Every structure is written in C-alpha cells, then in structure tokens.
Amino acid sequence: MSTILDGTKIAADIRAEVAAEVKSLSAAGLTPGLAVVLVGHNPASEIYVRGKVKACEEVGIYSEKITPSENATTAELLALVEDLNRRDEIDGILVQLPLPPQVDSKKILMAVDPAKDVDGFHPVNVGFLSTQRPGLVPCTPAGVMEILRRSNIQVAGQEAVVVGRSDIVGKPVAMLLTNANATVTICHSKTRDLPAVCRRADILVAAIGRAGMITRDFVRPGATVIDVGMNKVTDPKEFASLFAGNQKREESFRTKGSTLVGDVHPEVAEIAGAITPVPGGVGPLTIAMLMFNTVKAAKLRRGNRVSALISA
Ligand code: NAP
Numbered sequence: 001m002s003t004i005l006d007g008t009k010i011a012a013d014i015r016a017e018v019a020a021e022v023k024s025l026s027a028a029g030l031t032p033g034l035a036v037v038l039v040g041h042n043p044a045s046e047i048y049v050r051g052k053v054k055a056c057e058e059v060g061i062y063s064e065k066i067t068p069s070e071n072a073t074t075a076e077l078l079a080l081v082e083d084l085n086r087r088d089e090i091d092g093i094l095v096q097l098p099l100p101p102q103v104d105s106k107k108i109l110m111a112v113d114p115a116k117d118v119d120g121f122h123p124v125n126v127g128f129l130s131t132q133r134p135g136l137v138p139c140t141p142a143g144v145m146e147i148l149r150r151s152n153i154q155v156a157g158q159e160a161v162v163v164g165r166s167d168i169v170g171k172p173v174a175m176l177l178t179n180a181n182a183t184v185t186i187c188h189s190k191t192r193d194l195p196a197v198c199r200r201a202d203i204l205v206a207a208i209g210r211a212g213m214i215t216r217d218f219v220r221p222g223a224t225v226i227d228v229g230m231n232k233v234t235d236p237k238e239f240a241s242l243f244a245g246n247q248k249r250e251e252s253f254r255t256k257g258s259t260l261v262g263d264v265h266p267e268v269a270e271i272a273g274a275i276t277p278v279p280g281g282v283g284p285l286t287i288a289m290l291m292f293n294t295v296k297a298a299k300l301r302r303g304n305r306v307s308a309l310i311s312a
Contacts, residue, residue: 003273004269005281007277007282022059025298034056034064037080040069062089093118117136118290118293129176136296137172142292143286153203158182161204163214174186195218198219201223203223221272221273228263231261239259
C-alpha cells in the first residue's frame, strides 16, 4: 500500500506558519488584508467564501466580505474592484467565480491590480510564473508543490505527467513542475493513448474533473499520484464501481446520498508509492495557500515600508 500524503496536516502546518508571520507583521504595523467579492447567492460559492473568511480570522488576516447583488453590472463591479485596488489596507482581492451571466468575468479579473491578485489568474502573474519572476501563484497548483516539497518527494529530474490543461490547475501545475526541473508532459482530452503516457510518470497529477478515471492501468507501480479532482458522486452504480467493500464510505454514502471522489480510482492506492486522498489531500491546501498569498502580496507591496519602520 502507498504512503498517504496528508493534505489536512500539511495545510494546518502552513496555516500555523502564516499565523506566526501575520503576528510579527501586525506587530510591525502591517496587518495583511483580504477582500472577498461574492456576487449573488450561488450556494457553493457561499460555502467557499465562508471557509476563506473563517481561515482569515484564524490566521489573523483582516478580511472584508463584499456582496453585490445578483443583478450587479460589469460597470458596477469594475468600480468596486477599482476602489479595492486603491485601498492601501487591502492586499488581496478575490472575486469568487462564477459571476452571473450578465457580467463580463474576464474584464473583471483583468481589472484586479496584479499586485493584489491572490488567485494568481491575472495574465501578468501568469507571465511572472512562466518567466520565474516573483509574483502570485494560483493557490491549488502552489498547494500541489507544497505537498511534494513537504513530503520530500524529489521533483528535479523526474518525469511528471499532468492530466488537464486548464488555466486554473493543469497549466500552472505544469509550469511549476517545469520550474522545479521536472520533465513535464501535459495531457488533455485529445491525448493519444493516455494510459501509456501516464505510465511514464514518476509524478502523476490528475486535474480532469472525472470521478475515478485514472485507474491502475495509468500508473507505474511506485509512482507519486496527486489527485486534484473533486467530484460529487450520487449514482449508486458509480459509487459501487469505486468503493465496493469500503464500509466507511458505504455508510456515509447511505446517510448523505453522495460522496466526494477524486479523478483517481481508489484501487490506485494499492500500487502507487505515495498518493493524496480525496477528501483530505489537495483540497485543504487551496485555502492555506490563499492565506499564504495574501501575506506574500502584503509583503511584496508594503513590506519595504515596514522594514523602513523597523529600522527607523
Ligand atoms: P477543467 O477546466 O474542466 O479542465 C479539465 C481538463 O481535463 C481539460 O484540460 C480537459 O481536456 C481534461 N480532460 C477532460 N476529460 C478528459 C479525458 N477523458 N482525458 C484526458 N483529459 C481530459 O477543470 P479544472 O478547473 O482544471 O478542474 C479539474 C478538477 O480539479 C475538477 O475535478 C475540479 O473540481 C478540481 N479542482 C479542485 C480544486 C481543489 O481545491 N482541490 C481546485 C480547482 C479544481 P481539454 O482541455 O482537451 O478539454
């Protein structure tokens, strides 16, 4: 059986480190601040935003939740973002997606000051990442790298295969692995003989959005498998194909009527060298890295003023 890479523990360590740093920054007069913009009443977005605000409270980051109505226009949201860009005590701006259909999402994300873009989605930050300059890195991909680093999994010189090429996960993960000197292959829905390409991997990252798609045929025994997928399974047949015989899961599926599954089939745990579970793998890292990014943004933008204060 493989080593289970405990994302919950790694995320808790990062949050504790961030909290210690926030404490010393605050003592020097710099309390990092995060503004979260939640437009309308998308139930999933409301849960995510609640988690982000709570995490800020726990690590000592000042947070502000701004909730424009469902009918907000692009112009109104642009004015809001511009106001947040101007406010010095706000270091990070997070616009929770998806935005309502009448809003031009790309325009809104482009309007966020790259220095405050804690999601790391602005093309300026994408450019910084690809040219290895200091900037803000998307949270989930940064979390994947933290799992590898803190689990002492060698990346340099290794074959890494990333399945998925989204701007949010696949591409930035591939870029981070390249920057860390892995030899990287990016796969997608048009890749020929995906299992054979995946079997080349020392490190296999699945960011697809299809429950249990990566079965044992895709994995070289001993490989490290990072499962970014988060899929809700409600169909009993599909559930049985993934978890038959797993009493704990069966019990929770019976009571809740659904279960959270990654893109990697549970059978892969029998042959992988190390693997992230779902839940409790990559998921918890996303908010931890958002906290990390907010502090990083504060230091990059206002840090020299604080050092000047300390040395004065
Ligand atoms: P996405 O934008 O839908 O991208 C999915 C990628 O998978 C695409 O590049 C697509 O290829 C590829 N793909 C789809 N079907 C495939 C197949 N049969 N064979 C090979 N490649 C295939 O999804 P995403 O936003 O990157 O998210 C991926 C997963 O990660 C989802 O389950 C999401 O919920 C999860 N996620 C988790 C976190 C977290 O905090 N843990 C954060 C973000 C996302 P094409 O480009 O050819 O269409």
